[in-house]
Amino acid sequence: MNIGLIGSGGREHALCKKISESKLVDKIICFPGNAGTSELAKNVELDILNFKQVLNSIKLHKVDLVIVGPEEPLVNGIGDFLRKNKIKVFGPDKYAAKLEGSKAFMKKICKQNKIPTADFKICEKQSDVKKFLNNCSLPVVVKADGLASGKGVTICKTFYQVFKTTSDIFKGKFKTSRKVILEEFLKGEEASYFIIVDKNNFKFFGTAQDHKRVFEKDMGPNTGGMGAYSPAPIVTKSLEKKIVSKIIVPTLRALKRKKRSYTGFLYIGLMIKNSEPYLIEYNIRMGDPECQVILPRLKTDIIKIFNNAVKNKLCDTKIEWKKEKSMTIVLCAKGYPGKYKKNLKINNIDKIKLTKTDFIYHAGTKLYNNKLRSNGGRVLNITSIGKNFIKIRERIISILKNLNWKNGFYRRDIGWKVIKKNANY
Numbered sequence: 001m002n003i004g005l006i007g008s009g010g011r012e013h014a015l016c017k018k019i020s021e022s023k024l025v026d027k028i029i030c031f032p033g034n035a036g037t038s039e040l041a042k043n044v045e046l047d048i049l050n051f052k053q054v055l056n057s058i059k060l061h062k063v064d065l066v067i068v069g070p071e072e073p074l075v076n077g078i079g080d081f082l083r084k085n086k087i088k089v090f091g092p093d094k095y096a097a098k099l100e101g102s103k104a105f106m107k108k109i110c111k112q113n114k115i116p117t118a119d120f121k122i123c124e125k126q127s128d129v130k131k132f133l134n135n136c137s138l139p140v141v142v143k144a145d146g147l148a149s150g151k152g153v154t155i156c157k158t159f160y161q162v163f164k165t166t167s168d169i170f171k172g173k174f175k176t177s178r179k180v181i182l183e184e185f186l187k188g189e190e191a192s193y194f195i196i197v198d199k200n201n202f203k204f205f206g207t208a209q210d211h212k213r214v215f216e217k218d219m220g221p222n223t224g225g226m227g228a229y230s231p232a233p234i235v236t237k238s239l240e241k242k243i244v245s246k247i248i249v250p251t252l253r254a255l256k257r258k259k260r261s262y263t264g265f266l267y268i269g270l271m272i273k274n275s276e277p278y279l280i281e282y283n284i285r286m287g288d289p290e291c292q293v294i295l296p297r298l299k300t301d302i303i304k305i306f307n308n309a310v311k312n313k314l315c316d317t318k319i320e321w322k323k324e325k326s327m328t329i330v331l332c333a334k335g336y337p338g339k340y341k342k343n344l345k346i347n348n349i350d351k352i353k354l355t356k357t358d359f360i361y362h363a364g365t366k367l368y369n370n371k372l373r374s375n376g377g378r379v380l381n382i383t384s385i386g387k388n389f390i391k392i393r394e395r396i397i398s399i400l401k402n403l404n405w406k407n408g409f410y411r412r413d414i415g416w417k418v419i420k421k422n423a424n425y
Contacts, residue, residue, distance in 0.1 A: 001303065002027045004058050005041070006048050006078070007069025008034045010330075010363035010381040011288035015069060015302075016040050017359070018295045022303040029061045035372055036362025048073050051081045058087055065090065065306060068264075071285050072147060075101035079264075090306045091264040092284050096255055099266075099282040103181045104145050106282055113250040117279045118183040118271075129166050132182045133159060141183040144169050146176030150212070150224035151337060155185060188273035189417070190280070191232045192290050193243055195268070196305060199261040201314040202248065203305075204240075206294035206321070207232040209418070210287065214337055216413045223337045224378060227414030229327040229389060230293040233422075234272055243268065243277045251282075263309060292361050292381045293326040327392045327415055328383040330363070331400060331408045336377035344374040344407045352402055358395070359383040379408060389415045 001024050005016055013036040019028055020040045028041035031048055044061070046053050049072065058066060066082060068074050068091035077094035098105040110117040118141070121132040133140070142165045144152035152174055156162040166180045194205040210228035214220040235243070247268060255262055267283035267290070286294070295302070299320040308317045333340040346365070349372060354360065361383060364376020382399050386392040393415055400410055 001025055001064040002029065002062050003303065004061070004063035004066040005030045005033070005037070005069060006054070006066065006073060008032050008037075009070065009288055009376075010361045010378065011286055011291040012069040013037050013361040013363070014292045014295045014359075014381075014383075015067060015286070017361070018298065018302045019067070022301045024301065024303045024307075027061070029057075029063060031057060034362045034375070035365040035367045036360070038367065048078075049076060051078055054078070055082065055085055055087070058082070064088065065303075065310065067091070067306060069285060071097070071100055071283065074264075074284055075147060088310050089263075090310055092262050093260070095258075095260050096262045097284045099251070100284040101147060101176075102145055103143050103281070104179060106279075107181060109251060109254050110279060113254050115247055115250050115279055116277065118186050120181055120183045123166065123180040123182055124178075125170070126163065126166065129162065129180070129182065133162065136182075136184055139185045141185055142166055142169070143181040143183065144174045144177045145179035145181060146174060148174045148176070151222060152177070153222055186271045186273055186278055186280075188271045188278070189234055191234050191270045191272055192287055193235060193240075193268040193270060194286065194290070194294065195248065195266050196309055196314065196319075197252065197262045197264060197266050198309045198312045198314045199263065200312050202252065202266070203314050203317060203319050205265065205319065206230055206290075206297065207235045208287065208290040208293055209234070210290055211411060211414055214332075216411050217416070221337055223332075225287070225289045225330065226332070226411045227327070227329045228287075228289045228293045229325065229392075229415045229418065230290070230297060231325065233418055239272065239275065239277060243270065247277060247279050288363075289328050289330055289381050292328045292359070292383050296326050296359060296383060296385050297322045297324065322385070324357075324385040324387060325389055325392060326383065326385045327389060327396060328361075328381045329393075329396045329400065329410050329414050330378050331380040331382065331403070331405060331410050332378050333364070333374055333376070334407055334409055340377050341407070342373075342375055343368065346372045346374060346379070346403075346405055348403050348405070349380075352399060354399075357385045358399065360399075374407070379405075389419055393419075
């Protein structure tokens with residue numbers, strides 16, 4: 001089979017690596033890919049939001065199955081477009097993609113189906129904001145309705161901050177949204193739960209916990225993710241049953257009642273409070289960097305899983321996992337998530353000696369005249385698997401020290417909460 005993979009981040013490099021291990025695969029074509037995927041696949045430079053251009057390239061390279069990595073093309077309807085042109089696609093249609101593309105849409109589904117989530121109000125003007133603030137206590141969570149690259153959520157500790165943040169969104173800070181969701185602040189522990197879905201069934205696809213804040217001890221502004229680990233020990237068997245019965249099943253049933261179904265990855269972002277799961281967000285694709293810690297633990301052929309999902313035969317699929325734990329630390333360009341420089345040299349990567357349990361996933365990289373350079377805020381993901389999170393983290397940091405990229409920074413405390421609770425975990 002020829003596999004087409006859309007996207008260019010660390011998630012896509014991790015997917016590309018796992019796809020390359022499949023015995024069912026002849027060629028992988030990445031649209032547009034990055035410096036890392038170029039070692040495993042053919043990169044095709046194009047605009048992934050130009051669907052006609054994507055379709056032409058898919059036909060040219062005789063692609064049998066397309067995997068869509070990032071959310072934006074899915075939210076814009078690439079799944080519908082390719083299916084209408086008789087291309088097999090792993091990823092939801094435009095309607096189902098609103099689970100991530102519109103937080104207001106997701107919240108309405110929660111309200112209509114009694115899915116546990118934080119109390120909220122959908123606001124289109126400042127008078128709506130004032131009404132909500134009259135009946136809630138601080139802090140308040142402000143969310144842009146549409147896509148915001150992981151930067152559309154602000155925890156506001158003062159009323160002034162709420163008004164300033166909402167005003168910026170109303171004025172168009174994020175191109176995809178001029179609508180705001182205000183939420184009560186839920187204090188608890190975050191976790192990510194993943195499933196793969198077809199029209200009839202869904203299968204568990206791992207758990208993880210990531211670190212959104214840019215600085216150590218979870219300080220500073222939100223990012224797309226500074227690191228993650230898997231599995232998430234907070235997701236016990238009893239909690240998992242609640243996640244499935246109270247959140248996942250009602251959501252998928254709600255889509256079916258509207259004569260819509262879901263195909264693809266579904267990422268359930270949770271807040272665990274007093275042993276109860278609350279839905280914080282849905283993502284309609286694998287997380288980034290969660291993908292980079294879940295896929296190294298996967299034993300089953302991923303193309304077999306994708307094929308069965310597209311054919312609505314997930315019920316026949318047994319998904320098996322390695323027992324080892326996994327962690328990733330994101331190497332970022334200095335200044336991220338604010339202003340940062342691109343096109344910076346990365347010199348030492350060829351000198352790094354990796355074992356079979358180590359992985360370097362490229363996120364924001366590109367080859368210029370066959371030289372590796374940075375091309376984004378999150379540049380590399382250093383991942384390792386093992387039996388103990390402390391030792392895994394020590395291994396990753398030793399790799400980062402050897403890489404010695406002077407233009408970057410990273411968090412040295414990924415996994416600090418789980419390690420603090422149990423040093424042997």
